[in-house]
Amino acid sequence: MIQQSFIKELTGIVGRDNILSSRKDLLAYSYDSTSRQEMPEVIVFPRSTAEVSGVIKAAHRDKVPVIARGAGTNLSGGTIPDRGGIILELSRMNRILDIDTANHRAVVQPGVVNLDLQNALAPFGFVFPPDPASQEMSTLGGNVGENAGGPHCLKHGVTSKYVYGMEVVLSDGEVINVGGSVEDNPGYDLRGLLIGSEGTLGIATRLTLHIIPKPETSRTLLVIFETLENASQTVSDIIGAGIIPGAMELIDKTTCWAIEQGISAGYPTDAEAVLLIELEGLQDSLDRQVRDISEICQKNKVRELRIAKTSAEQAALWQGRRGAFGAIARICPQYIVMDGTVPRNKMVPTIHRVDEIAKKYHLTIALVAHAGDGNIHPLILFDTGNPEEIVSARKAGDEICELCSSMGGTITGEHGVGLEKLHAMFTQFSSADLSAMRRVKEVFDPEGILNPGKLLPPEEDESLHETKEVAG
Amino acid sequence: MPLSEEIAIALRKCNRCGFCQAGCPIYKVTGVEWETARGRIELVRSALLDHNLELKDIDDPVFHCLTCNNCVEHCPAGIQTADIIFGAREEIRRRQGNSWIQKMLFRKLLPNPSLLHSASRLLRLADVTGLRSAARKTGLTRLIGDAGKAEAIVPPAPSSEGLAAIARQVKKIENPKHKVAYFVGCHAANLSPAVAAATIRILHKHRVDVVVPEFVCCGLPAAGYGDADSARELARKNIDTARALDVEAIVTPCGSCSSYLKEYGKLFADENEWPEKAADFAGKVKDLSEFLVDIGLNTEMSTVRKKVTYHDPCHLAHFQKIREQPRTIIKNIPGVEFVEMAESNMCCGAAGSYAFNHYDLSMKVLERKMDNLAKTSADILVTNCPGCVMQLAYGAKKHGLPTRTTELVELLDLAYHTGDDEP
Numbered sequence A: 001m002i003q004q005s006f007i008k009e010l011t012g013i014v015g016r017d018n019i020l021s022s023r024k025d026l027l028a029y030s031y032d033s034t035s036r037q038e039m040p041e042v043i044v045f046p047r048s049t050a051e052v053s054g055v056i057k058a059a060h061r062d063k064v065p066v067i068a069r070g071a072g073t074n075l076s077g078g079t080i081p082d083r084g085g086i087i088l089e090l091s092r093m094n095r096i097l098d099i100d101t102a103n104h105r106a107v108v109q110p111g112v113v114n115l116d117l118q119n120a121l122a123p124f125g126f127v128f129p130p131d132p133a134s135q136e137m138s139t140l141g142g143n144v145g146e147n148a149g150g151p152h153c154l155k156h157g158v159t160s161k162y163v164y165g166m167e168v169v170l171s172d173g174e175v176i177n178v179g180g181s182v183e184d185n186p187g188y189d190l191r192g193l194l195i196g197s198e199g200t201l202g203i204a205t206r207l208t209l210h211i212i213p214k215p216e217t218s219r220t221l222l223v224i225f226e227t228l229e230n231a232s233q234t235v236s237d238i239i240g241a242g243i244i245p246g247a248m249e250l251i252d253k254t255t256c257w258a259i260e261q262g263i264s265a266g267y268p269t270d271a272e273a274v275l276l277i278e279l280e281g282l283q284d285s286l287d288r289q290v291r292d293i294s295e296i297c298q299k300n301k302v303r304e305l306r307i308a309k310t311s312a313e314q315a316a317l318w319q320g321r322r323g324a325f326g327a328i329a330r331i332c333p334q335y336i337v338m339d340g341t342v343p344r345n346k347m348v349p350t351i352h353r354v355d356e357i358a359k360k361y362h363l364t365i366a367l368v369a370h371a372g373d374g375n376i377h378p379l380i381l382f383d384t385g386n387p388e389e390i391v392s393a394r395k396a397g398d399e400i401c402e403l404c405s406s407m408g409g410t411i412t413g414e415h416g417v418g419l420e421k422l423h424a425m426f427t428q429f430s431s432a433d434l435s436a437m438r439r440v441k442e443v444f445d446p447e448g449i450l451n452p453g454k455l456l457p458p459e460e461d462e463s464l465h466e467t468k469e470v471a472g
Numbered sequence B: 001m002p003l004s005e006e007i008a009i010a011l012r013k014c015n016r017c018g019f020c021q022a023g024c025p026i027y028k029v030t031g032v033e034w035e036t037a038r039g040r041i042e043l044v045r046s047a048l049l050d051h052n053l054e055l056k057d058i059d060d061p062v063f064h065c066l067t068c069n070n071c072v073e074h075c076p077a078g079i080q081t082a083d084i085i086f087g088a089r090e091e092i093r094r095r096q097g098n099s100w101i102q103k104m105l106f107r108k109l110l111p112n113p114s115l116l117h118s119a120s121r122l123l124r125l126a127d128v129t130g131l132r133s134a135a136r137k138t139g140l141t142r143l144i145g146d147a148g149k150a151e152a153i154v155p156p157a158p159s160s161e162g163l164a165a166i167a168r169q170v171k172k173i174e175n176p177k178h179k180v181a182y183f184v185g186c187h188a189a190n191l192s193p194a195v196a197a198a199t200i201r202i203l204h205k206h207r208v209d210v211v212v213p214e215f216v217c218c219g220l221p222a223a224g225y226g227d228a229d230s231a232r233e234l235a236r237k238n239i240d241t242a243r244a245l246d247v248e249a250i251v252t253p254c255g256s257c258s259s260y261l262k263e264y265g266k267l268f269a270d271e272n273e274w275p276e277k278a279a280d281f282a283g284k285v286k287d288l289s290e291f292l293v294d295i296g297l298n299t300e301m302s303t304v305r306k307k308v309t310y311h312d313p314c315h316l317a318h319f320q321k322i323r324e325q326p327r328t329i330i331k332n333i334p335g336v337e338f339v340e341m342a343e344s345n346m347c348c349g350a351a352g353s354y355a356f357n358h359y360d361l362s363m364k365v366l367e368r369k370m371d372n373l374a375k376t377s378a379d380i381l382v383t384n385c386p387g388c389v390m391q392l393a394y395g396a397k398k399h400g401l402p403t404r405t406t407e408l409v410e411l412l413d414l415a416y417h418t419g420d421d422e423p
């Protein structure tokens, strides 16, 4: 429990207009994009690195939990203040500090929204490749916190590839710089360690990002299949043929239907699976790729291949894909999004097993996938008003994690561990692996104030799980 | 249960995805979660359905909302935020009661055009006698808080003879092609008769026979305040007035009026014959820009050599999805160089009486709009809602921009008549 005097001290640091603590304020910061909810004790809106450092110093002294938060759109319970404490809301550190196209670099504060950066880069003909479906609202600090990916990460790679350096406030309030402003730096790669650390090792207060020129042109294809197998085989064949599309998304029937209920994006509602493929590059090479891909699709008994004719059609298809999770809310307001990654050739058997899990628990599970990477997002639908169903949904989620792990994949591709995948960490890692991670956490945050309880499962719970055998 | 079933369901439909943040003008200038639809919904649900928050605690989340519905464009679940907010306001008012001044406005003045007209004459009298500036000088306006600060937004009231005078401008049309009822709206009738005159001239130009019935206020201001009973009463009057008319459409150049008139169908969920009558009425309503493009815009116009940009009123863009028609009209005027403004469909912060109750927030939203306007370097900023015109004109003056703000009908009227002269 934090005291009034502590809140007063924080007010002194950030100013009266940048702190909230009434009951309604706490409620508004008690959730993220999962269905979890816990109350924080105070919310501060720092506007500078110095203010972040001041808040952290006070929290460090009094051992108060600090949870960094951007837009609060993570899907892992990553900003749920389940131990109370301070929500460090970075939405007011939202300035783009520099765009340096000559050196392919942009410097931003962590609260800048991904799409706002893209819009600022557009006049220069540049993009920041990581494009999570949440890019309209998620912040770059949050993208770094979760090492976010997106449809276009198939060709370009995820956030960690696009962060040159960061200014970070450590758990005692000290400010350090990691990485630099170029690709390769001497010494330990602390930058790599901090990316995806979910606010448990330090708070990023300034990011030096790698931006790239926008591809000359792009083409969007909607490919419609009668069976999942055919769609999946097409994915393997395209990559096998040496074509790397900018993006290659798989969307199942339930999800297509949900999308079309919300906005008319142009998806069929009666096909088992569709692929949304985006090709990017030079005009000539695109024509050739489209030809090659349509041959591959024919071979795999495609029902129909549509090429978006106008940029409006192209935009509608992508808007539909990006809105997929939300559109599912039309069928059912609450769902758990899974985020496993499996080797591409294991995708079909994995999806069939997911179907079996759905039947076993009498649940509906919809599916979208970054198919090119084998990153699948089964969406487990449940009714919050039905306690039994909540339990079933959680069990199904655990089974899907185990499934992905047993298929030789991982429990989370891009959404992070947070609270949601905490126990699945035991399936993925051996106790030695986890203990090495705990020692890292010890070094960075000996008092355990930075987003405590996230990412690393409690050691004492280990006996409850069969841990993974130590690799021999 | 006090809250309507429909709204209760909507409150449970939000899945916290957060997409609504992307569209919210208030969130963009405050960064506070309960200023987003997601936050407002969470808190309204907590107070009204889950009862773990007191009613007084949701005052700010509910009354800070512009009800602009920009978030709806981003919400994959299709949640209608303005409906939820109006419902919550109604519930708050129901439990707290209305103030006398609101009762006076919504129950006495708005249902009665001639009384309303007298009231606006008083406002003009205050201008003529210098009462306004005296009040300003003595700091009286400051004493009344935000409404005082916002006083400057309202331009001096012109002399107006009210609805009857507007009706007198209607001419007999030879071989009319269409016949419509013109819904004048409170603002044009009392504060900007020039807009009404222009509207009638434009309709005549299209060989449209016009009648000006004694419609009362559309009801939006009352509903926005949370006085749904008054809004329904006004709607009943208008519906009855329209039933006596033999017209193909009810048109208005005011985006807010057309939007709310089209929603009459939603107002009477369970009152015997009213839902049907209301739906009939709503089906006839057309925004003027929509109507003109539908019947075929008369393109015999003079040249207006100006750089023009357009601001989408929320009630046109987000509530009626009318975005193209006003642009089509502007682009058809010879000589006009049309420039698109960034975030043209983002609320200007006027939002009915919002600027009067939340001056500082409204000004932050306006500032963002003015930044975008400055980047267009347009000579003329066109829009089609009197609230937006007032707010935007005030903003341009405050931020020292040379751009003139005008109603779409005024620009079009100019093109039909003199051309290049200053509108």
Ligand SMILES: Cc1cc2nc3c(=O)[nH]c(=O)nc-3n(C[C@H](O)[C@H](O)[C@H](O)COP(=O)(O)OP(=O)(O)OC[C@H]3O[C@@H](n4cnc5c(N)ncnc54)[C@H](O)[C@@H]3O)c2cc1C
Residues within 6 Å of the ligand: A032, A033, A067, A068, A069, A070, A071, A072, A073, A074, A075, A078, A079, A090, A110, A131, A132, A133, A134, A137, A138, A139, A140, A141, A142, A143, A144, A145, A146, A147, A148, A149, A150, A151, A197, A198, A199, A200, A202, A203, A204, A205, A322, A325, A326, A414, A415, A451, B016, B017, B018
């Ligand atoms: C509809 C929808 C679609 C999504 N699609 C994708 C997708 O395609 N790909 C994907 O990867 N994710 C996706 N997500 C998940 C989510 O949007 C991403 O994880 C995003 O990166 C979170 O950003 P945020 O600003 O909301 O961060 P938050 O949720 O506020 O925070 C996320 C984590 O980062 C930490 N953090 C935030 N800021 C900082 C900082 N400055 N320094 C250190 N730590 C910090 C937080 O403590 C937390 O652990 C989606 C979510 C939704 C709701």
Ligand code: SF4
Residues within 6 Å of the ligand: B023, B024, B025, B026, B027, B035, B036, B037, B040, B064, B065, B066, B067, B068, B069, B070, B071, B072, B081, B082
């Ligand atoms: S209606 Fe407008 S102000 Fe209200 S929550 Fe939606 S976007 Fe924000």
Ligand code: SF4
Residues within 6 Å of the ligand: A326, A329, B013, B014, B015, B016, B017, B018, B019, B020, B021, B037, B038, B041, B074, B075, B076, B077, B078, B079
């Ligand atoms: S976009 Fe819609 S469903 Fe998503 S959080 Fe906002 S209101 Fe809720």
